[in-house]
Amino acid sequence: MYSSLERTQHIWIQICDKMNASKELPLVLVEEIGGSYGVMEEHVDHLKERFTLITMKELKEKKENIAENIVGIFNWANKPDVDEEILKSLPKLKVIASAGAGVDHLNLKMISSYGVKVANTPNAVTNPTADLAMTLLLVSARSFLEGHKIAMSPDTDHFEANWVSLGDITGTTLGIIGMGRIGYKIAQRAKAFEMKILYHNRRQRLEEEKSVGATYCENLADLLQQSDYVMLVVNLSPQTEKLIGRKEFKLMKPSATFINVSRGPVVDQDALVEALIEGEIKAAALDVTYPEPLPRKHPLLKLNNVILTPHMGSATHKVRRSMMEDMVQSLIDGVNGFPVSNEVTAK
Numbered sequence: 002m003y004s005s006l007e008r009t010q011h012i013w014i015q016i017c018d019k020m021n022a023s024k025e026l027p028l029v030l031v032e033e034i035g036g037s038y039g040v041m042e043e044h045v046d047h048l049k050e051r052f053t054l055i056t057m058k059e060l061k062e063k064k065e066n067i068a069e070n071i072v073g074i075f076n077w078a079n080k081p082d083v084d085e086e087i088l089k090s091l092p093k094l095k096v097i098a099s100a101g102a103g104v105d106h107l108n109l110k111m112i113s114s115y116g117v118k119v120a121n122t123p124n125a126v127t128n129p130t131a132d133l134a135m136t137l138l139l140v141s142a143r144s145f146l147e148g149h150k151i152a153m154s155p156d157t158d159h160f161e162a163n164w165v166s167l168g169d170i171t172g173t174t175l176g177i178i179g180m181g182r183i184g185y186k187i188a189q190r191a192k193a194f195e196m197k198i199l200y201h202n203r204r205q206r207l208e209e210e211k212s213v214g215a216t217y218c219e220n221l222a223d224l225l226q227q228s229d230y231v232m233l234v235v236n237l238s239p240q241t242e243k244l245i246g247r248k249e250f251k252l253m254k255p256s257a258t259f260i261n262v263s264r265g266p267v268v269d270q271d272a273l274v275e276a277l278i279e280g281e282i283k284a285a286a287l288d289v290t291y292p293e294p295l296p297r298k299h300p301l302l303k304l305n306n307v308i309l310t311p312h313m314g315s316a317t318h319k320v321r322r323s324m325m326e327d328m329v330q331s332l333i334d335g336v337n338g339f340p341v342s343n344e345v346t347a348k
């Protein structure tokens with residue numbers, strides 16, 4: 002049995018045979034191999050069986066004929082930067098495979114004006130990001146970090162019977178802003194925790210709503226006023242930048258916890274700091290900020306009602322592997338002129 006990837010490669014080899022064309026592996030640009038932004042070492046063999054990888058360093062050294070033969074970009078950890086200069090220098094570029102769901106680091110309109118397709122990896126990251134969102138909610142609500150410290154501390158000689166965690170989960174109200182794939186998966190998880198689910202989205206999602214028993218709030222203010230947990234899951238775009246600011250925090254309950262697994266700039270971070278300090282909300286749990294990481298002196302790092310994680314929604318071996326495999330498939334399809342199933346286009 003062939004996997005769909007093997008089938009595509011098989012077809013490609015047959016096409017090459019028919020055309021008597023070169024069977025050289027397609028040239029694909031990567032930031033680096035290994036390192037902070039590079040292709041993961043554990044993926045290199047898999048990639049090298051399918052592509053000839055060219056690093057940014059090699060491209061900059063201007064090895065002969067490299068730029069004009071690059072057909073794909075493997076955009077891992079948002080790198081390499083795809084600006085107009087690079088697009089102009091790669092005349093045969095056909096496809097950019099970007100890791101993760103969010104493509105806010107890519108200028109889709111500009112890229113498409115060069116006839117280049119962009120693909121992301123929503124299938125791979127949807128469930129793990131929803132898992133992380135629920136983890137943030139649970140860890141924050143049940144004061145897990147504090148509990149852990151108490152239980153581990155060498156100074157602990159008894160457990161304070163009257164110590165209680167920050168909040169409850171069962172029976173509370175979760176407001177999900179952005180009922181896309183991840184938002185829906187969060188709602189499914191929240192349903193299992195017997196939470197009441199509200200959601201705000203550009204359009205009502207009747208089927209999803211019915212399946213998880215969620216209530217649509219056309220008006221964001223209604224969701225903010227009623228939710229015990231406000232979960233931000235929208236894509237970053239010019240329309241959603243600073244979607245949550247001073248006015249929105251003031252609408253939330255003083256007992257509310259704000260959770261962000263979308264992108265830092267969707268929130269006015271100064272307003273968030275103010276809301277946390279002034280007690281306009283009770284706590285925040287954030288997997289994303291701007292910048293990332295925050296400068297070590299940032300006020301958010303000093304607040305004990307904040308939980309921060311390092312943008313880790315997709316950070317498991319299995320998920321990273323399946324992101325990489327989806328990207329390989331997009332590159333193969335895009336390079337060969339086949340439809341790219343995870344293609345994203347400018348709205």
Ligand SMILES: O=CC(=O)O
Nearest residue numbers: 101102103126314
């Ligand atoms: O940030 C992670 C993603 O966009 O999937």
